[in-house]
Structures are given as structure tokens and as C-alpha cells.
Amino acid sequence: MIPRIFLLLMLLLGCAAHAAPNPALVRQLAAEESDDKIAAIQKLALTAEPEALAVLQQLADGSLKDDKGEDISINNRVRRELEGALAVLKLIDPDPVVRFAAVKEIAGNVDAAMAPMLAKARDRETVPKIRALLVEIHAAATLKDPDPQVRIAAAKSLASSADPNTQAMLKAQSEPANETEVEVRRAAFQSYLAVKDRLTLAENIGRVFSGLSLGSILLLAALGLAITYGVMGVINMAHGELLMIGAYATYAMQGMFRSYFPDHLDWYLLAAVPVAFFAAAAVGVLLERTVIRWLYGRALETLLATWGLSLMLIQAARVIFGAQNVEVANPTWMSGGIEILPSIVLPLNRIVIVGFALFVLALVWALMNKTRLGMFVRAVTQNRAMAGCVGVPTGRIDTVAFALGAGIAGLGGVALSQIANVGPDMGQGYIVDSFMVVVLGGVGQLAGAVWAALGLGIVTKFIEAWSGAVIAKIVVLVFIIMFIQKRPQGLFALKGRFVES
Amino acid sequence: MQRRNFVKATAVTIALAAAGFITQPAVAADTIKVGILHSLSGTMAISETALKETALMAIEEINAKGGVLGKKLEPVVVDPASNWPLFAEKARQLLTQDKVAVTFGCWTSVSRKSVNPVFKELNGLLFYPVQYEGEELEKNVFYTGAAPNQQAIPAVEYLMSKDGGSAKRWVLLGTDYVYPRTTNKILRAFLKSKGVAEADIMEEYTPFGHSDYQTIIAKIKKFAGEGKKTAVVSTINGDSNVPFYKELGNAGLKATDVPVVAFSVGEEELRGVDTKPLVGHLAAWNYFQSIKNPENDKFIKQYRDWAKKQKLPKADTVVTNDPMEATYIGIHMWKQAVEKAKSTDVDKVIAAMGGQTFKAPSGFTIKMDEKNHHLHRAVFIGEVKADGQFNVVWKTKGPVKAQPWSPFIAGNDKKKDEPEVAKAK
Numbered sequence: 001m002i003p004r005i006f007l008l009l010m011l012l013l014g015c016a017a018h019a020a021p022n023p024a025l026v027r028q029l030a031a032e033e034s035d036d037k038i039a040a041i042q043k044l045a046l047t048a049e050p051e052a053l054a055v056l057q058q059l060a061d062g063s064l065k066d067d068k069g070e071d072i073s074i075n076n077r078v079r080r081e082l083e084g085a086l087a088v089l090k091l092i093d094p095d096p097v098v099r100f101a102a103v104k105e106i107a108g109n110v111d112a113a114m115a116p117m118l119a120k121a122r123d124r125e126t127v128p129k130i131r132a133l134l135v136e137i138h139a140a141a142t143l144k145d146p147d148p149q150v151r152i153a154a155a156k157s158l159a160s161s162a163d164p165n166t167q168a169m170l171k172a173q174s175e176p177a178n179e180t181e182v183e184v185r186r187a188a189f190q191s192y193l194a195v196k197d198r199l200t201l202a203e204n205i206g207r208v209f210s211g212l213s214l215g216s217i218l219l220l221a222a223l224g225l226a227i228t229y230g231v232m233g234v235i236n237m238a239h240g241e242l243l244m245i246g247a248y249a250t251y252a253m254q255g256m257f258r259s260y261f262p263d264h265l266d267w268y269l270l271a272a273v274p275v276a277f278f279a280a281a282a283v284g285v286l287l288e289r290t291v292i293r294w295l296y297g298r299a300l301e302t303l304l305a306t307w308g309l310s311l312m313l314i315q316a317a318r319v320i321f322g323a324q325n326v327e328v329a330n331p332t333w334m335s336g337g338i339e340i341l342p343s344i345v346l347p348l349n350r351i352v353i354v355g356f357a358l359f360v361l362a363l364v365w366a367l368m369n370k371t372r373l374g375m376f377v378r379a380v381t382q383n384r385a386m387a388g389c390v391g392v393p394t395g396r397i398d399t400v401a402f403a404l405g406a407g408i409a410g411l412g413g414v415a416l417s418q419i420a421n422v423g424p425d426m427g428q429g430y431i432v433d434s435f436m437v438v439v440l441g442g443v444g445q446l447a448g449a450v451w452a453a454l455g456l457g458i459v460t461k462f463i464e465a466w467s468g469a470v471i472a473k474i475v476v477l478v479f480i481i482m483f484i485q486k487r488p489q490g491l492f493a494l495k496g497r498f499v500e501s
Numbered sequence: 502m503q504r505r506n507f508v509k510a511t512a513v514t515i516a517l518a519a520a521g522f523i524t525q526p527a528v529a530a531d532t533i534k535v536g537i538l539h540s541l542s543g544t545m546a547i548s549e550t551a552l553k554e555t556a557l558m559a560i561e562e563i564n565a566k567g568g569v570l571g572k573k574l575e576p577v578v579v580d581p582a583s584n585w586p587l588f589a590e591k592a593r594q595l596l597t598q599d600k601v602a603v604t605f606g607c608w609t610s611v612s613r614k615s616v617n618p619v620f621k622e623l624n625g626l627l628f629y630p631v632q633y634e635g636e637e638l639e640k641n642v643f644y645t646g647a648a649p650n651q652q653a654i655p656a657v658e659y660l661m662s663k664d665g666g667s668a669k670r671w672v673l674l675g676t677d678y679v680y681p682r683t684t685n686k687i688l689r690a691f692l693k694s695k696g697v698a699e700a701d702i703m704e705e706y707t708p709f710g711h712s713d714y715q716t717i718i719a720k721i722k723k724f725a726g727e728g729k730k731t732a733v734v735s736t737i738n739g740d741s742n743v744p745f746y747k748e749l750g751n752a753g754l755k756a757t758d759v760p761v762v763a764f765s766v767g768e769e770e771l772r773g774v775d776t777k778p779l780v781g782h783l784a785a786w787n788y789f790q791s792i793k794n795p796e797n798d799k800f801i802k803q804y805r806d807w808a809k810k811q812k813l814p815k816a817d818t819v820v821t822n823d824p825m826e827a828t829y830i831g832i833h834m835w836k837q838a839v840e841k842a843k844s845t846d847v848d849k850v851i852a853a854m855g856g857q858t859f860k861a862p863s864g865f866t867i868k869m870d871e872k873n874h875h876l877h878r879a880v881f882i883g884e885v886k887a888d889g890q891f892n893v894v895w896k897t898k899g900p901v902k903a904q905p906w907s908p909f910i911a912g913n914d915k916k917k918d919e920p921e922v923a924k925a926k
Contacts, residue, residue: 164726
């Protein structure tokens, strides 16, 4: 750690000399033992020459070669040391983005001896976001200062932190075994409580978000089913396979973009949305016209027939695309995450999927409530015979509604391809969840499906956090069975007059 | 006239059928049937499909050199579809219908456990190519993968060492079935013997095919934020690994902060993942594709050529991994044992297997233990590189003898290091 401080001092004083890096040191970077490598890194970083830094950066990127022309490999310990050294050097970089990353890197690895240098860096810093972080790191570095007053000040200024490491440090500082001064202990404990509250809040935000994310996936999977099951009473066991078709359509679009528009590869997903919709809708029409329409009103037979269809579709996918999972990559704009607080990162792909679910929901809502087709569909749902009497072409509406449900399942498949594995039997895992959502929400109800999906998502995530994924699945299933016993019509029941079938 | 024609036609048909019936076994006698029992669909297909290809490749190689005992090997491939009871059914079919001399197959321990009784009952011979939890020693099975002391224990010891990051807190994460549960039981006992407190171990399981790792990652982050240096030991199996590593990368959990060491993730599983955010995460195996030696160069080239010839999907990027190497070693050792025994009779081959050696792609001459049906293997620990390959950061000096009965499970010290042989009737 000591060399880093000198290095920082030299940088801040602006006295970096220019010379080619010592070849012996560079050769030592290729040493067998990690200790030798680390020693060489520290010595090289100490020179603070741009050439030496370039060499270190190459080592970090894995492009530095040894005498034999082979890449020099580093392990995690060396990498940690290297990143720390580079971060200190980057602390005076003119680019605020680089500085911010450097400060974040140092935050995980503070040392008491770095305090004066961090104070200087803090005072030089003009960007408020980086400055706030530097204040925090400086405080963390002075928490063990021999002067109790400095310790109290440090403990107090750490109260605004949201870093789990700070919480652990403050907790240790508030224990009599580590801290003799009562005043410091009190300040540390108060800050500890503040940080803890903030972290608990962050944790709950994280859970609600992951619940929303799971809920939006359930919603996308179940929305199509809500229409087909709700409108036509068709228990479509092949619904999961319609999701699978949507996912494979995404895969196919990715392949097409890779071969024909490699420059626009990042946007294949947008092109996949309509393609997946129409591919799944076309299969839906085919299923409805050839099989399902002959079985209306015979729930058990439809169940068996659609189950058979689902097996056929799975096998078809195996024949066309192979039995193995296929790789669907996240576009670069969906990789990584947004850091809300140091303890929670919201992954971008999940944020996009939540947004996509809202978009699909709005689309379906508008379609069902603002168009003539939607009105017909609702009419048929509520009273098929009467709708037919007043001139609604119920047969055609069935086909269109089924195609719509299938198409929406295809859209769900696009979303799933971004977070789950795409394979021939991927749909099987979602069929039970989809039915759970529809049954819980109330048959034929869009609003019911929405509340049920989000509710199930959030409840599952909170139970998962407490008991693990296996138990959470069981608890949710048991809960739904109990609920349906009490309230067979689901959360929301259709109001109005019905013809009992 | 018509009637006579009919009689004639029938007679000819029967004669032809009879001839066909008689000649068939004659043809079969010229070949030795070899069963291949790997999931080619379902959650485990990601890992097991490559093993089927390796087995077929090795069989072709042996056939090209004249076969075994002058007979060609005839592969019989079945697909148990990641469905554990189906494994037992297919194993029975291989042994009773196809009458295979030997079977190469299984990945998950639950599939092996489901076929064990079948191989025992029908006195078949199974070569199991994957690292596993131990606690088993069947007379009819040869284990060419690692026992816990050849993979799990060295990996944890490495993470405890200075170079591994001196981890003090442990997350044991796995898929919910027998292999992760047993391995974690052994690791828990091992960690306790090293003075790790109960509160510093977190154990988590997910179902097969689980794809939502948000909660788990959040939990790991929280656990790691409670002070001491944390490491994750992952025994997640099958295609769940893809969403797990994707989530890990998206959540920004770097290997320098919280290293994840995996026991069922190799080059093949990482093909479907963007490995740039995963640089530095670890895997422990007895073989890596990146190991440099002439045997390995030959093995890699052989598999690449095979993939091209068979037009496998993405044949230009195929990789080799540890269970593939173990499959390859297994087939060659079986061939050597059959040649030594001068018979494919199961009991004679089992007797001839002990002490067989083979110059393996991992760079060592691997020996089948004289007694305990396991290989003596060297252990390697590798860090993921940006290109999805592994950079070996630690290895044993030489092959290590397997301990199928882990000393960290109570009562194992009394168990014999060789299969129980049924008493003569």
C-alpha cells in the first residue's frame, strides 16, 4: 500500500518524470510468483511514467506479451493490485468518467495511510458526484485515526453512505472491543443505524424491482392466454410453445442481422418484435383453423389436443433448430445495469422488459377497449349467443382473438429470449405460471391478469429472499390453490349476465 | 393358380424373413455394441451433447485403427432427455435389447443414481465421465471424473490461500439435487475443520432450469457486504448457468470482489455467455482446453475436425472440456482392458481395468486405481478469460488418488476403498 501513497503524492504535486520503463521490471511482470509480479507492478506504478502506465494498462487488458511472445496471465490477486494501482493513477485524469470509475475502484480498498492524499484529491475535485464519494472514502480512511475528534467527524460524515462495506466498518467501530472512546462509539453507532436503514430500504427497492421484473415476465407470458382462455374458454396447453416460437423468431432475426446487417446488429431486437408477433400469430391461426375450432365447448378434448400440439411444436423446433439451446445475445444497449446505490444495480435488460410489458399491455388495452374488433371480442366473451344474434361473426372473431393471443405470446417470447435460455422445451416451464396468473386474476379479465402477475412476482421474490427459490415455488402454488378454493372466480370476476355453458 | 401363387409368395416371404432373421445376429457378432446414454435434449443437453460427440469420435478413431479384438465398435445412441426415470428405462433397453458390452453416459448424479440399480441387476458396465460428490462405489461403474478431493476441496483451499484472495466467508450455491447437496455437506464439514464459523457460510439452492437469479445475486451481495472477504462456490448444473452468469455480469459483481468458483462450468457451458464481465471467475477441473501439450493439441484438433465433418452447429467454435476428456480416456481404457482380458465379458473387463494407464490430453499419464474404480488425476484451477477459455492459475504437482468416501463425512473412515463384491452363491 505504501508505494501507492507516494505515487499519489507525486501525482498531486505534478512531478512525474519521463523515461522508458525499466526493462527488468517489465520482465518481472512475467514472473511465475504472484508476489514478484505485484512487487514489479508497485515499482512501475511508483515511477508514474506514462510509458509505465501504458505497460500496466496492457497487462490489465491481457495484451502484454512475455519474451516468448505469449500473453502474460494474471490471477485475481494480481488483478486486484493492478486495478488499485491504476485507479490511483487515474485519480487525476481530466475525464470525470475515468475519475469516477477510479474513485469507485479505490472505495473498495481504502487504507488509513491514504487519508491525506484522498483529502487533497477531494479538495481538488469539482464534480459534485465524485467529490461526495471522495468525502466518504476519506472519512472511511480516517475512521482509525489516532485523534478521537477526527474519528468522530469521520463516523458522522459516513452517515450519508450507502455502501455495505461502510456499514460493516461502522459496526465494528461501535463495538467496545475495537473502540475505547464512548463518544466515537456513539457517533459510529448512530451512523451505523442510518446506513443500515438506507441499506434496508435499498434492499427492499431491489426486491420490489425484481418482483416487478418477474411480474412483467409473467404478465407477458400470460396476457395472450388471458385472451384465448378468457374469450374462448380454450385451455391451450400449447401456449408455452407459442412463447417458444417468439423466442426462436428473435433468434432467427439475430442470425439474419448477423449475416446481412452486421453494423446494425444492436437493433435486431426491434425488428424481432413484429416478426415474432406475426410468426406466433400465424401458427395460432393454423392451430385454430385446423384443430381447435372443431373442439369448442369440449374443454377436456381441447386440453388433450393442444397438449398433443405442444409436443408436435416442440419436436418441430428440435428438427429445425436442433435440440440444444440456442444463444440469443443481449444487444449492447441492454447489457450491464444502472447503479442506484452501491448495493443495488438494476440490470438494463430487466428494465427494458418491464417497459416492454407496459407497452404490450397498453397495446392490448387499446385494442380491446378502443377498437371495433375489441368490442366484438368483449361481446363474445360476455355472451356468445347474444353477440351472434346481433350480427357479430363469432367464428371469425374466435380466429382473430386466438391469433391475437398467440401473437402476444410471441412478444412474450421476445422478452424471454433476453433473460432465459432459448430451447425447444422452454415453453414448458411457463405454461403452469401462465395458468396460475390467469386463474388467479379471474378468467377473461385483463386487469386481473395484470394484478395477479405483478402480485405473484413480488410475493414470490419476497418469499424467495426469505426461504429460497424451491420453497417459494411451493408456497406460491399452495397459496393459489387455497385462494381458488375460497374464490373460484379469481381476484376480479366479470360483472354482468352470463349464459352458463 | 392364384392360390398357388399366393402360397409361393408367402413361402418366399417367410424364407426371406427367416434368412434375414438368421443373418442379423451373424452381422451383430462382427461388431461390439457400445451404448451412449447422454441427454440430447432438455436442461442438460447444453453439457451432455458434446459428450455424445466425443464418444462417437473416439469410437470412430478406434474403428479406424482396426477396432477391438478384431471387431468394429458399433455405437448405440439413445436420448434420455434430461429425464431421470427415462435414464433407467433407456439403460435397461441398452442392456437387454441392444446387449451393449459397455455404456458411456450420464452427467448429473441423479441420473447415475437412477441407472445404478439397472447396471447392478443386469451386470452391465457403465463409464461415468463427470466430477461428482463421491459417497458411492459400485462394482459395475468406473468413475473417470473427479471425486471431491480431486476438485472441490482443492478449489476451496485455493480460495483460502493468499493467491486465491484469502476468502473468509462462503456462499455454497447449487441446483437442488443430490450432487450439490452432498458436495456442500462435505465442503461445510471441511470449512468447519478450517475454523470457519457457521454464520460465515450461506447455502442456497435453486430448481433445475431456474432462470431468475436476481434474488440470489442480491443475497450474495448483501452477504459479501458484511465485512470479510467472500467467495462463492457454485454447483449449479445445466443451462441455469447461462442466466446465472448473465445476471452476475449485469449486476457488476466482479471476480476481484467476490470470486465465483464453479464445478460444473467449463468451456462448453460458457459458449453461450458473454465472458467479458466474467473475467477472473474460476472453475476447478482435471483438464482445460488451454493446457499446452502435444496430446492436447492432437485431441483438440481431432475434435475440431470431427465437428466439421459432422457439421455440428457452430463447428468453427467448438471447444473441448474436462468431461469430454474423461469420456475419451474412459473409452480408450476400456479398449485396453478388453484387449488385456481378451473378452468383453463384464467381470473379466472389470478385473482388467485396475492399473490401466493412458497418456491423457491433460498432460499426465492417468492411471485407473487398482481397487477403487476411480482415476488418479491432476487438479487444475482456472480463471475465465475474455475469450471464454481458462487461464490455469494453480495445479497439483501430479495425479492425486481419488477418495470416493470423503473423510469429512462421519462414518466414512470405516468404509472400504473398493466395491463390495456380492458373496458367491
